[in-house]
Amino acid sequence: METYVCLGMNKSTLYKGCLEPIIMRLLKDNGRMYGYQITQMVKEITKGELQITEGALYPLLHKLEEQGILETELENVGNRVRKYYSLTKAGKKQTSMAMEELKIFMHSLQLIVNPKLA
Amino acid sequence: MLAQEQINQITSFCGSKGVKYYDVQMELVDHIANMIEQKQILEVDLSFSNALGIVGNEFTDAEFTAIVKSERRKLTHKMSRMIENEFFSFFTPPRLSLTVASFIYCLLFPYLVNWIGIWIPLISYASIIVFISWYQKPPSEEARLIKDNVLVPMLSFKIKTRYEYIVRIIELSLALYFILYRTSASSSTGLAWRITNQMILSMQGLLMFAMFFFILSCSVNYSKRNFYKKIMENYPKAFAQ
Known part of the structure; x- marks a missing residue:
């Protein structure tokens, strides 16, 4: 079997393009979440395989908020302020579309990596 | 905890x-x-x-910088959208009727001047502008009060959109035009005199342009005030009570 992709690439590079749908999916399933909670949940689900850095997570969350996909809510937790992110109505629609696109992408990857299984 | x-x-x-x-x-x-x-x-x-x-x-330091940059971009975008929505609300009902009436008044202005003299039409024009820009509590004053009350540095108050620059440029252009007009109106070689005569910059055109500028300026002021109010609600601890 021949492998064409990802030689010498690290995992974070591979996951980078999928971060957006991953976050949107998590928010769809969990309602509202804060930054740290997202990083921990991703780490837990992928058993430590995918660790989102803060430098990647927050700019992405801000970008999604700018695009109207996410909305924020501030809440006082003890002596600090916590910012919760949740999907907007448009964001929920976008999530379904993003998941479809991700499935197509995964299928295309299968075709390349493992044509027999695909 | x-x-x-x-x-x-x-x-x-x-x-x-x-x-x-x-x-x-x-x-x-x-x-x-x-x-x-x-x-x-x-x-x-x-x-x-x-x-x-x-x-x-x-x-890493780069991560901190990236977070601040993305937040700044998001806030700029948010404020720009607020200004655009506010501006277009002047061209959708119910505000549209006031806007159309104001523009029609600009078209009729020279005829009114010929009919009843300069003062009544001029005062009416000024009243329309005051009504458009000040019928609520002066927005820029309220925004300034909110800004003065803040106890810590806030990125939200550093945000400047392209619309603010446009307003400043128009303000300066209008001021420059009137200075030129005042200083050279009597001379037939004066720059403002030539602009007025050769570029078909009619009185109606000038009044409409000024009206358009006031609408844009109001949109910037209203949006800024609403944006700052929201910031004040979200971060009450950052403001003096």
Whole structure:
């Protein structure tokens, strides 16, 4: 079997393009979440395989908020302020579309990596 | 749960990394505080300062810069959208009727001047502009009051959209035009005189342009005031009560 992709690439590079749908999916399933909670949940689900850095997570969350996909809510937790992110109505629609696109992408990857299984 | 003093230390740490704005710091402070709490749960003997040191090393300076940049971009976009919505509301019902009436008044202005003299039409024009821009509490004044009440540096108050620059440029252009007009109107070679005569810049055109400028200026002021009000609601601790 021949492998064409990802030689010498690290995992974070591979996951980078999928971060957006991953976050949107998590928010769809969990309602509202804060930054740290997202990083921990991703780490837990992928058993430590995918660790989102803060430098990647927050700019992405801000970008999604700018695009109207996410909305924020501030809440006082003890002596600090916590910012919760949740999907907007448009964001929920976008999530379904993003998941479809991700499935197509995964299928295309299968075709390349493992044509027999695909 | 971390004590207030420890939260203050995390805030100072963020400040030392270039995140000096309260509205950006808050999110990072909560994130770092969560990381420290988690570390202390796993390692009971770990002191706060050691935990902060470990957590701090997990961040690079570039990450802090990227977070501030993305927040600035988001806020600029948010404020621009607010200004655009406010501006277009002048061209949709119910405000549209007032806008159309104002523009029709500009078209009729020279005829009214011929009919009843300059003063009544001029005062009416000024009243329309005052009505458009000041019928609520002066927005720029309210925005300034909110800004003056803030206790810590906020990124939201540093945001400048392209619309503000456009308003400033038009303001300067209008001021320059009137200065030129006043200083050279009597001379047939004066620049403003030539602009007025050769570029078909009619009185109606000028009045309409000024009206359009006031609408844009109002949109910027209203949006800024509403944006600042929202910031005040979201971060009450950052403002003097």
